[in-house]
Amino acid sequence: MKVIAAEERQSLKTCISPAIITRVRDFGEADLLVTFFTPERGCLKGVARAARRSRRRFPNCLDLFCLSRVEYAEHPRGGELHTMISCRLLDGFEGLRRDWSILTLAGYMVEVVEMLSPPQAADPSLFSLLLRTFKLLEGEIQPLHVQIFFEAAAMALGGYGIELGRCSSCGRTYEGLGRAAFHPEKGGIVCLRCGSESALNPGLDPLGVQALGHLQALEWDLFERMTLPREMAQAIERVNRRHMDYRLGRRPKSLAWL
Structure with a gap:
């Protein structure tokens, strides 16, 4: 899967949605590949950049099955892999x-x-x-x-x-x-x-x-x-x-x- 370049990302459509985190796995050295289920777009995949290295943009909100408010940028060519910009926990379902x-x-x-x-x-x-x-x-x-x-x-x-x-x-x-x-x-x-x-x-x-x-x-x-x-x-x-x-x-x- 190709990750979107930084200069390309600036022109992308940004979306904000509640989402249930359904799958998380390591992606490269510091990123996470996250599958999340949204009411408006169904099941989506996104890359959370440097999420394993820094929790500032993704504080305790990418655990499996938690409900989070996800901000993400859509892939410019309609691909399946989006870029996760930030995330906030709504319900951890402890x-x-x-x-x-x-x-x-x-x-x-x-x-x-x-x-x-x-x-x-x-x-x-x-x-x-x-x-x-x-x-x-x-x-x-x-x-x-x-x-x-x-x-x-x-x-x-x-x-x-x-x-x-x-x-x-x-x-x-x-x-x-x-x-x-x-x-x-x-x-x-x-x-x-x-x-x-x-x-x-x-x-x-x-x-x-x-x-x-x-x-x-x-x-x-x-x-x-x-x-x-x-x-x-x-x-x-x-x-x-x-x-x-x-x-x-x-x-x-x-x-x-x-």
Whole structure:
């Protein structure tokens, strides 16, 4: 990747945006290569010059998963590598670092966002979802519940919502009177007249179908009040996993560590 020369940088368009820092690695002798997720431009990459040598322009604001106010200069020829000018910490999300499993779950969420959001494509709803779920992970809600909420909501925002209102095979309206099986290739539930439950086609009871519908609809206030039995949460997780495997085509690497 080519770093922009100083004289060239002066004519560049400068942008300021809140951003979630998603990846950081060494770049050259003193610079950092930073990937950050913004509401207006999606996932971007930038070089923070001399960030490893001096903290004056980047004081404690480039840690993984922190929310920062990033000032950056766009690449003059529309390239993918921008120049980070300065950065200010808005929220360090210290609660994410209290437990390795919580930190790993945050990394998993970031991977899902990267899979759903093309580089440099605006996605303010997905940005808000990631920000809100980071805050939930810092609270008292069970991590598994936050995970299934994030998965269902993220897939719905990405255009991959699960059809829950009718049988995806015969088209009959689902009245919530019996169990249903999820079929990944159909992208929705089927009644037990049209299909059966299996490891590949996990099932949900009526309350599980209803709960998954609330999660997909991003009903924040209701979610924070919901009390999901562990068995129901695990059933929804199985449905989410089969759905994401089929629609996304691959699994996030961090899923193996959850």
